[in-house]
Amino acid sequence: MEAVFEEGGLDVILPSDDTWRDKCYYKLVEKQRALAERNEDEEDEDRIMFDQLMYEEEKPKLHEWNLINRPKQVICEALSDRIGKKPKRPSKPPITWTVSDIAKAGCLLCCPPKETSFEDEQEMRRVYSLIYDVFRYKYVLNQALGDVRFYQAFPNLLNAAPHVWLLLFDLYHRQFEGRIEADAVVARKLFPDIGLTLVENALWTKRVKLAAAVARLRIKHNALELAEMLPEHLRSEKVTEFSKTNPVTCWVNCYKVNDTQVLCKDIETTFNLKMVIDAKKLKQNTFVWDRHCPQIIGFHSSMRDRIAKSSFVKDHMLIVQDKSFCLGPATFHKLVVDLELTGSVIQSHVNSPRTTAYLATLLARNERIKRLMAFSAGHRKNEYERYFRDLGMTNVVIFSDRLIDTPPDASYMEEVVAVFATPPNSYSAVVDPVDLMYNKNRFVAVAETCPC
Template identity: 30%
Template sequence: MVKNKSNRTSKLKKDGSLVPSGKDQAPVDDPAHRDIPAAPHTLQTNGHSQLGFPDKVYTLASAIFQNNHLEKPSAQRVVNYGKKRGLPLPKVKDAELQRAAYELAFNTLKYQELLEDIMIDSRFYLGLPIPEDEMGLVAVMLYDFQDRKFLPREHIGEGEIIQDVRDVENLLFRFKTKLAASLARCRIKHNLLSIECILPESVKTKQERSSSLPLYTWVNTLKTSIDEVQCVLRSAGFLQVKSIEQLEGQTFCKDPHCGDILVFPTQLKAQLSSTKLLSDHKLIIQDKSCSLGPNAVCSVLPEDGDVLMVGCFSGLSVSHTASLIAEKQANATNLPTVYVCVSDCTDSQREDLQRVVSAMGCKSKHKLDVSMIL
């Protein structure tokens, strides 16, 4: 399926490449205009896959960026992103792609000023008739483009085709030499050993703190047991230690406050994925703050008591509550029920909630149209 939301006037050459219309068209990156030889200098950040992302990741990232970008005073503003704020976020069901989109948007926000300097210095922004409302998409795709060392995106034909993404991608690729040269000039101008040095100290401090935070997970006892998960981890080469302070290398430990939580060093997510514990929904990554409520409720729940959840919560929190109850009341004749009020949820939100709890192994049924019983 092809989505075409672009109002930009353009025409195609015989070879299929996009050529912007307009008399003031800036010279594009072809052999006749390569007057600035420059090797690509990329932002040295926590790089994701060098293959790029499906089109829908860029549209989600651009909407997040559009809703949160820094808007400069009009006297200092050169790059305009239009007046739209509070855009609805495109729906992306895949959790990994969602995380990739948020990470891409976050990195673009961090380097917004630098990316704008590159667009201006290379004459990409001033020389092309790009609608202001699409500049958010340009920003996130430019960040990803330089992160791939200005190489073409691979697996471009996979997934849904979104024409606006393809148009912007073509324009960026045709300007790749000038964009790379502008990035190199920015590094020289600011005398930077690393592009990260351009970030404010407060941002760098937050990055250092976030990189040192442990990775919290909880064991889904609806599908497995804590002992089984620990056995799988040990067979995969993980070493269990006694405290969070001892986490180093390929290690894990139990949380001192919540018995079903296992803690890992933050860089071990890829190794965890290789065990299939995450893909099989036996081990769930979630911040510890989200696990305190379910654990507190379960600790005071009587044998014949039920749980009523009202307010803002995720499908993971519902599933975690059900998992803890199932483990605690494993030998009970009648398991307690988790009642979830969904009267304020849209149909889409209810479907998402149903999808998550079903994937986690919860059995559910609907009661009327204002509540869901798990």
């Protein structure tokens, strides 16, 4: 509506009024034009400032004595050379084991395990690390073997599955290529006696299909590495990380070492180390006596190889063992000392000969304790006795029978004053399974895993 008032009244302009709409339109156009011009001015200023920053540095003035580097010439390659070059395949994890290590791992994976000897602690750890990784990856390896129907083609190798996993794991890390001549010579010398030659030849005939099967598995699971196909609890490289970060602990064998001060001086001289009091100050060039467990020395993790290959370990003066295995014996020994017990003590089960040996060396310094009697050795009694003789220990008596089967009126039970109960357990809290393997003395952990 449009209302006309008398003089002095108010004119009402409706939104539909054409004059008003045109006036508003032109006002908006003028504002937009002014805004656009302002933005252009700001952009010009920014461009000028940017140009000033770009060209602020003056080029150095050249004189006739200045040397000007000539541009590098691009060498043109022949077309045949460029065509002949193939892209490099992604590198596999480095091989940290030798053919000799494979042979010794094969001995331990036999059913029953064959006894083998190691040059030093480092070689032992290397072999057991290889076995641990083989069993970690056996699920993936079995998938590849199943895809190519390996056991259908070689049914006689079904009972040698651990050997098949071992050599397939090595073949994969060699990128399914042959061994170098030097390694092939060693393999031909060591493998026949262990039964690995037949397995290696069978895998070699299927190498192309096995490589394709592994590639299909990686594509199927969208995995760049086999480790990504493992179950979550097996993906962790905890063995490698543990050996890199955790201190190396050794206990002193008092049957081989009479004076610990002389031992410390020898360690300082041999390894160029310095003894510290505080474990927090443990570094690459220091070592420390443990505060919780007697007769235990801690070294930096970087010293693991040097310690393992040293004469201290080879001569059984120092026994490499993780501290977690020594806490029980140290606690038991403290109770025996505090209670001033006199007589003999018993260990119910010999689960780890090194742990039993550590308890024996602690008790040897206690004149009140006559001997340590360890039970449940089973068929490994002779092996354990040999081990304790190598350590020079004379206060340990090994029994193959179980403690509960021992008659209570046995004469050797009359002087027993304490029992160190060490029943078999799952070892689920063990951080380093490789350390568990050789702490249980060579073959036990592997024999339990082997599908005999």
